[in-house]
Amino acid sequence: MTRTVAHSGTTDSPYALSHLDALESEAVHIFREVAGEFERPVILFSGGKDSILMLHLALKAFAPAAVPFSLLHVDTGHNFPEVLEFRDRTVAEHSLRLHVAHVQDYIDDGRLRERPDGTRNPLQTVPLTDAIQQLRFDAVFGGGRRDEEKARAKERVFSLRDEFSQWDPRRQRPELWQLYNGRHAPGEHVRVFPLSNWTELDVWQYIARERIALPDIYFAHEREVFSRSGMWLTPGEWGGPKDGEPVETRTVRYRTVGDMSCTGAVDSDATTLEAVITEIAASRLTERGATRADDKLSEAAMEDRKREGYF
Amino acid sequence: MTSTTSPLTAEQLSATTLLRFATAGSVDDGKSTLVGRLLHDSKSVLTDQLEAVERASLGRGQEAPDLALLTDGLRAEREQGITIDVAYRYFATARRRFILADTPGHVQYTRNMVTGASTAELAVVLVDARNGVVEQTRRHAAVAALLRVPHVVLAVNKMDLVDYAEPVFAAIAEEFTAYAASLGVPDITAIPISALAGDNVVEPSANMDWYGGPTVLEHLETVPVSHDLAGCPPRFPVQYVIRPQTAEHPDYRGYAGQIASGLLRVGEPVTVLPSGRTTTISGIDLLGQSVDTAWAPQSVTVLLADDLDVSRGDLIAPTATAPAVTQDVTATVCHLHERPLRVGERVLLKHATRTVKAIVKALPYRIDLSAGLAHENAPAALEVNDIGAVVLRTAEPLPMDAYADSRLTGSFLLIDPADGTTLTAGMAGEAFAEKIPAADAAADDEGWDF
Numbered sequence: 001m002t003r004t005v006a007h008s009g010t011t012d013s014p015y016a017l018s019h020l021d022a023l024e025s026e027a028v029h030i031f032r033e034v035a036g037e038f039e040r041p042v043i044l045f046s047g048g049k050d051s052i053l054m055l056h057l058a059l060k061a062f063a064p065a066a067v068p069f070s071l072l073h074v075d076t077g078h079n080f081p082e083v084l085e086f087r088d089r090t091v092a093e094h095s096l097r098l099h100v101a102h103v104q105d106y107i108d109d110g111r112l113r114e115r116p117d118g119t120r121n122p123l124q125t126v127p128l129t130d131a132i133q134q135l136r137f138d139a140v141f142g143g144g145r146r147d148e149e150k151a152r153a154k155e156r157v158f159s160l161r162d163e164f165s166q167w168d169p170r171r172q173r174p175e176l177w178q179l180y181n182g183r184h185a186p187g188e189h190v191r192v193f194p195l196s197n198w199t200e201l202d203v204w205q206y207i208a209r210e211r212i213a214l215p216d217i218y219f220a221h222e223r224e225v226f227s228r229s230g231m232w233l234t235p236g237e238w239g240g241p242k243d244g245e246p247v248e249t250r251t252v253r254y255r256t257v258g259d260m261s262c263t264g265a266v267d268s269d270a271t272t273l274e275a276v277i278t279e280i281a282a283s284r285l286t287e288r289g290a291t292r293a294d295d296k297l298s299e300a301a302m303e304d305r306k307r308e309g310y311f
Numbered sequence: 312m313t314s315t316t317s318p319l320t321a322e323q324l325s326a327t328t329l330l331r332f333a334t335a336g337s338v339d340d341g342k343s344t345l346v347g348r349l350l351h352d353s354k355s356v357l358t359d360q361l362e363a364v365e366r367a368s369l370g371r372g373q374e375a376p377d378l379a380l381l382t383d384g385l386r387a388e389r390e391q392g393i394t395i396d397v398a399y400r401y402f403a404t405a406r407r408r409f410i411l412a413d414t415p416g417h418v419q420y421t422r423n424m425v426t427g428a429s430t431a432e433l434a435v436v437l438v439d440a441r442n443g444v445v446e447q448t449r450r451h452a453a454v455a456a457l458l459r460v461p462h463v464v465l466a467v468n469k470m471d472l473v474d475y476a477e478p479v480f481a482a483i484a485e486e487f488t489a490y491a492a493s494l495g496v497p498d499i500t501a502i503p504i505s506a507l508a509g510d511n512v513v514e515p516s517a518n519m520d521w522y523g524g525p526t527v528l529e530h531l532e533t534v535p536v537s538h539d540l541a542g543c544p545p546r547f548p549v550q551y552v553i554r555p556q557t558a559e560h561p562d563y564r565g566y567a568g569q570i571a572s573g574l575l576r577v578g579e580p581v582t583v584l585p586s587g588r589t590t591t592i593s594g595i596d597l598l599g600q601s602v603d604t605a606w607a608p609q610s611v612t613v614l615l616a617d618d619l620d621v622s623r624g625d626l627i628a629p630t631a632t633a634p635a636v637t638q639d640v641t642a643t644v645c646h647l648h649e650r651p652l653r654v655g656e657r658v659l660l661k662h663a664t665r666t667v668k669a670i671v672k673a674l675p676y677r678i679d680l681s682a683g684l685a686h687e688n689a690p691a692a693l694e695v696n697d698i699g700a701v702v703l704r705t706a707e708p709l710p711m712d713a714y715a716d717s718r719l720t721g722s723f724l725l726i727d728p729a730d731g732t733t734l735t736a737g738m739a740g741e742a743f744a745e746k747i748p749a750a751d752a753a754a755d756d757e758g759w760d761f
Contacts, residue, residue, distance in 0.1 A: 015537050015574070016537040017328070019327050019328055019408040024598070025609050028598065029550070032567050032610070036664065062567075063596075064555050065556075146398075153399060154396055169396070173732070174397075174426045175426065176426050176429040181726060183659075184731060185731070197401070
């Protein structure tokens, strides 16, 4: 009809990149910008899939040289043992340097208090920001994606944090083209999100394409779990199950990996990457909606934690 | 996990391309509804997100779920019922992945739309069929033209409220197309829709059989995403020098970066700017894999035949088509910050991978993006959301292209050296592809007679 200045044909040129290549290229660009502009960058590394993906991209970005960043993990004390083991194996394999901040240390000496619900995710903020200040990191890579949560949808790729590590969504720098502004005063730092434009499905497809190894708990396995608030949680010293929460053995897998007290498993028989991708493509639940208890605390739970310095 | 939709095959999933697009619309023209429908009908709104919206809507006494809550993510936005800032949203079909820069239609529209349009390959401009082309529509068209967004879609919305009448659509489409084409927008597609009723958004409309064109989604899925590489001069800003200095790679010295435009080949004679030294490309590593050619926007590592002094901030370009270097930059800018920009101000200019000192030498004019693009000559300052011309003198020479030739090596930021605030977004060279049609009223007032 009224196609006035029409273009011919609808096929993409041979130079069009696949969406995974485009996302990879963009993430590599972000890693190299940080390497070029900052003194002491660090990658937040938990052994979960997003941080494993970040490390993989960083390895590609600087090959054949080593990754010019160290790693930082905030250990809640309630981590899945197989994930910690994977973390340490990965660090050794690539001769990386890992810093660990322990939530347990803060609880032991009274700087933090255990919450009644046993959830330690919100307690990570203080050890994280302390570590950033003490180790003088000026750029901190996080695996956060804008598709995860609506407060995160408002996050910049380069996100300036003040000397209290606070995020103020109303005072963010506009971000145009690929011109990232990393200027900051001493004591301030920049959070950097190279996976901002990836979705959960992109992450899994890329992991499959690149054959990236992951901890086993991402694949279906038999596990003792109990139900709380509609989620399958793993029993453990963190404080579950309580009376009236029967434990049963189910075939499950994890979509996210975090603190055991608030990260739920989903029923699944996906034992391969291909099966996981098929399952996610068909899922009617978001990753965080399916498996994260802490985001359900309030409508603005993530925003409030991010304002305080959480990732 | 429940499965209700048919999953895409692995081949479908990985062969797709990525389209970045932006939406522009004023407050009541139905942009949220259009975005909501694209997300909803492409099954990108998942059950738990919808439940959260229903819960929140009920919690504040609304009977139906308020779909705006899907997109308004921040506490202040929900409290005030406004959208503060650009948000990026993601959805996919079997043919393509989409990144949508959802720009709010509020007072801060110009800066936000400029931000969203800077990375967009397509802009959707919404018009209410009852109102036709209004001042805001012209402003949106002008921003799309200014930012050189290659494809513009005019979505004539609320066709259900004008009895799906073809003449209404045709008149609006003709007026808009004439205006946008006069600004130099290369590709304009007009689509009559009803976002509320779902006509021509994802599904073809049964109410408008006179329309034979694509639906909005169909157009988004098929519009070409990469441009004619042969016509773009290759540009490679050096981001970082990779020197392993290991036993395995004792002499490796690679220049890492993302190709900003064009295509690079091994064996090509190149010039390194601003020094002007020449050499040839001896190798290209595409993230660990050696290749003969690479093109924008691939991130690669380039190896050079000669051992030149090359560092972050330099630009590598084919000797035959290398840009000139200059310390005098004339550009069209959008001022982004509440702090005004004045003549004499000392700023930092970030261009590609280089940041240099610069001084604002002149503010030749300010443009009113509505109706006729009227000029105000030599304004006292550029205020937030202002579009205007700037003349800058830089402390070091820059290889800057015209924005018309390269959106990445023709763009820059101005940054406050004191606190790092991003002040201004700049586009080197002429503002619009075509000469601005409007007469220069302010110049006439001053008695200029040529």
